[in-house]
Amino acid sequence: MPHTxxxxxxTAKNVxxxxxxxxxxxxxxxxxxxxxxxxxxxxxxxxxxxxxxSKTRADFNDRKNYCDIFLAxxxxxxxxKKFRLxxxxxxxxxxxxxxxxxxxxxxxxxxxxxxxxxxxAWIFAYWLIFEKSEMFKSRGGDKDSIFEGDELKQALxxxxxxxxxxxxxxxxxxxxxx
Ligand SMILES: [Zn+2]
Numbered sequence: 001m002p003h004t005x006x007x008x009x010x011t012a013k014n015v016x017x018x019x020x021x022x023x024x025x026x027x028x029x030x031x032x033x034x035x036x037x038x039x040x041x042x043x044x045x046x047x048x049x050x051x052x053x054s055k056t057r058a059d060f061n062d063r064k065n066y067c068d069i070f071l072a073x074x075x076x077x078x079x080x081k082k083f084r085l086x087x088x089x090x091x092x093x094x095x096x097x098x099x100x101x102x103x104x105x106x107x108x109x110x111x112x113x114x115x116x117x118x119x120x121a122w123i124f125a126y127w128l129i130f131e132k133s134e135m136f137k138s139r140g141g142d143k144d145s146i147f148e149g150d151e152l153k154q155a156l157x158x159x160x161x162x163x164x165x166x167x168x169x170x171x172x173x174x175x176x177x178x
Contacts, residue, residue: 020075021047024087027128031094038102041065045094047087049075058090060097061107067094080144081129081155088128089159092121119171126156126178153178 005011018025028045035043042065049071056075060067069090075083093110096117100106113121133147147155157172165171 020083021049021071023047023084024091024128024132027088027091027132031091035094035098035101038098039065040102043067043101045069045091047071055111056086056090058093058108058110060094060101060109062103062105079155081147081152082159084129084132084145085125085152085156085159088125089121091128092124093117095124096120115167115170118165118167119174122156122160122171122175123178126152126175 028047032044044066046066047069050073051070053070053072056070056072058067058069069087071087075086078086090110093108093113094101096113097106097108100108110121129147130149130152133145133152136142136146153176156175160168160171160175
């Protein structure tokens with residue numbers, strides 16, 4: 001972010017191009033709004049990058065009115081398809097825990113998620129990026145975010161195997177049937 005308000009053209013230029021920490025911004029806005037209503041106080045999702053993280057993970061606890069999504073350094077080298085799936089996966093953890101987000105003392109860390117939650121988050125990621133792709137197709141939008149279902153599924157299966165998650169075979173089997 002620029003610290004100047006002196007040149008509107010430069011300021012506009014600096015904020016116009018979408019950085020990876022701003023991907024899926026519309027979905028994030030919907031989620032922030034929905035959680036704010038449940039918690040009856042403002043809630044935001046902060047996507048952070050370049051922090052030396054070895055794993056991408058989402059972290060929430062009831063004491064803070066925000067959820068951190070820490071991006072692993074490796075996301076910088078991912079193609080668009082994989083990166084969108086990885087970020088969507090973390091949002092999937094939030095949707096899975098949605099009904100608990102207004103409970104006193106509730107917390108979660110996506111790294112410690114049970115298998116059922118992990119499976120939910122991967123299936124959600126597939127369908128979210130699939131739907132966004134369909135939306136871009138119908139509107140003639142962002143070509144870099146349009147994928148066929150099969151290539152999306154292949155990318156997802158590769159990501160699950162690379163993630164080192166326990167029960168990757170079990171998750172892949174269910175995802176493949178989507
Ligand atoms: Zn996960």
